[in-house]
Amino acid sequence: MTDRILRWGLLSTAQINRAVITPLRISPRNRLVGVASRNLAHAQAYAAERDIPRAFGSYEALLADPEIDVVYVSLPNSLHAEWTIKAVQAGKHVLCEKPLALTVEDVDAVLTAARRAGVIVAEAFMYRHHPQTLKVKELLDRGAIGRLRLARGAFTYNLDRPGDVRLAPALGGGSIWDVGCYPITFARAMIGAEPIEVFGWQVLGPTGVDEVFTGQMRFPGDVYAQFDCGFRATLRMVMEFIGDEGAISIGNAYKPGVPPDRVLLIRDDNTEIVAVPEQELYLGEVEDLADAILLGKPPRISLADSRATVATILALIQSAREGMAVRMREG
Ligand SMILES: NC(=O)c1ccc[n+]([C@@H]2O[C@H](COP(=O)([O-])OP(=O)(O)OC[C@H]3O[C@@H](n4cnc5c(N)ncnc54)[C@H](OP(=O)(O)O)[C@@H]3O)[C@@H](O)[C@H]2O)c1
Known part of the structure; x- marks a missing residue:
């Protein structure tokens, strides 16, 4: 055991920072010490409002502070890999918001830089650490719904x-x-395999980004996953797993604790509400990283996992663009 306390810095004043500020305050092994913004006055105001001791007027300045051990990268997606690598090269451990990168080559560059610097990098998928997700995995692994045939999920708003x-x-x-x-990583993590083939459809909005995406993934052993996501439908954060002897339905798969967050185990005529311990939603990702840094445990979300996430999303986008299935490997 160690009584070392990890000192964290926030790279940007993003909205999502609020999610990790509470866990950093309640975790005895972690302490929030700094925030950086592209604008010093903004960083100072942000720090003062939230009682954060140090404010930096550039991301570089925060990375140069030897009294920061861990950096939370909460920048827009296109800047994740670049600033994760810069943080790693400055000797910092990193918790990076999802997605870790937008290309597989960038994930590989993060991995090489992290190995070279001897630091830990983990992608921040908070739901993966929550007791609800761990419970669903346990149910699937002990055959509570028989043989898994299909995963279905959605995240829309x-x-x-x-x-x-x-x-x-x-x-x-x-x-x-x-x-x-979210549904892509949830399905892959529960199935415990990577897709062989994917198919996607997308609706592009006026700025050119996909505003609606629907996809399918085929896994080894005739297991399938279907998902939809988008910016043009009511809030849904569901997952469902269908086996040959039952099904699991998760009301709020990615933000457990936010209603409707019931997990149902459905077998024949019997529907059971699965008991799930409560936990601060973003605490798990902070504690998991602390375990990796302080105790040498492998992070729950490995860089290989993040790499496969990026590869799957890129294959789905390619499929949607080309209008045909994309084969990811033999099978
Ligand atoms: N895990 C989750 O539950 C969750 C939820 C929401 C978002 N996220 C992720 O968190 C990241 C940030 O999302 P957000 O909604 O919090 O974003 P946001 O509020 O728009 O913040 C992004 C921050 O990045 C900095 N930035 C640097 N270059 C920028 C540029 N060219 N344009 C805009 N901002 C720039 C800005 O900080 P300064 O001005 O201070 O430099 C800005 O405050 C995304 O990657 C997103 O996927 C995760």
């Missing part, structure tokens, strides 16, 4: 903020990168 980074092609916008990644 109405995006009504003009100028949002999610609508900018140059910043890595688009619904599949923003929210499609």
